[in-house]
Amino acid sequence: MEKRLTRTEMLFSFGFLFMLVVAVGAFFYGVQIGSDKTESKLIEQTKHLSSTKGGAVTAYQQQDLVSFYHTVFLPYREFQTEWFQSLHKMSSQQLADTSSALKELSSLAKQKYKEAETASVPKTSPLLEQAQLQFLKGLKMFQEAADRGAVSAKELSNAELLSALKQDAYYVEGVKHAMGGQQNYYDAMLQWASSVNPNIPNVIATSDVLEINQWKSLPLVVKNKLMAQQLNTRKQLASFYPQDLTSRVDEFILAGQANKMKMKTIDAIVDLLISTEAVRSGDFSGSKAQLYTKELLPQLPFFYPEKE
Known part of the structure; x- marks a missing residue:
């Protein structure tokens, strides 16, 4: 005969499930709040970096695209390259200490963030301003994901860790912002091309x-x-x-x-x-x-x- 749960046991079970749902929801809400706070902070921090020039200027000049490449896009790509290389070594069992490697990635993300943060982007190029903001948010999220992965590395196999990293909420947010920043940058290139050749549409x-x-x-x-x-x-x-x-x-x-x-x-x-x-x-x-x-x-x- 099956043993029926007592009222107290049922209440305890429902209470535990409720707390579990709340905890999961709070985590993802926290990631979103953290991302939003990062954005607000970055906007405030980079206000003084924007510059304007007297007289009428082309919104997207080639010199601005080149400057953005070296000061924002390249630092982000340097981090991304290291990220891919480290994950490849992880998947092929080439890393002796996975946790240390992820800590180094976190440190690198922080370093590249500081480099890109100081870049001056003209207010006349809003797509570049938005791209800078997106890349900075992406680096911040990747840093968080690497930190979390470094902790998990002590308990998971490399295969399990790789899967966990790709599903990590901070990593997912990082990819979203990085790809958004890349699209903003290429949109800016189109605006420049349209200003140089009227036969190329800007929309x-x-x-x-x-x-x-x-x-x-x-x-x-x-x-x-x-x-x-x-x-x-x-x-x-x-x-x-x-x-x-x-x-x-x-x-x-x-x-x-x-x-x-x-x-x-x-x-x-x-x-x-x-x-x-x-x-x-x-x-x-x-x-x-x-x-x-x-x-x-x-x-x-x-x-x-x-x-x-």
Whole structure:
């Protein structure tokens, strides 16, 4: 005969479940509040960094894009590179002390945050201001995720830790802000290109589904903006740049693969390329001379490698 729970035991069980639900909810609420507080703090801290110049100026000048690359985007990318390398070593059992490695990542995120925080971004370039804010918030969230991972590393296997890191609420928030910042930066490049060449639109009116025929006629700077948007929509933290994805999409189409597979949309091609890990950092440089010799681009290091 089954033993029925007493009233006291039932109340205790319901009380425990209620407290568990409240605790989980409070954690995720805390992450959001922490992110919001970070944003408010960053806005206040960076007010004095914005600068304006007398007279009429172009909202997005090439010198501002270059300055942003070196002072904000590059510090963030340097952290991201180390993050990927450390996680690769973790997955291949190359780290003797995983906890120490994550502590070093946390320290690096803090260092790169300080570097990017001091960058001066003109008020005439609101997309760059927003990008700076997003990258700073991303670095702050990654720092928190690395700290939490360093603690968990003492109790979890490498495989379990990797899974936990990717599901960590702070990591998820970090990816969201980092990809948002990247999209803001590429949006700013489009605004610059439009100011240089009136034939390039500063606003892209595309349907929810971008057809391959539409894609073919777009300028490179527009394609790059759309690929940054694709990565942001997917919340895909990738080691490659949006232009690397652009070049792989173009190569895929030119090689006739899209026709063979009866693909009609850019979304389908991007899904395939990302899911099969067919995009690498440097793909753009490898195809630039063949595909993009006459395209307008700002003079940024990742578009014009030194070896050229």
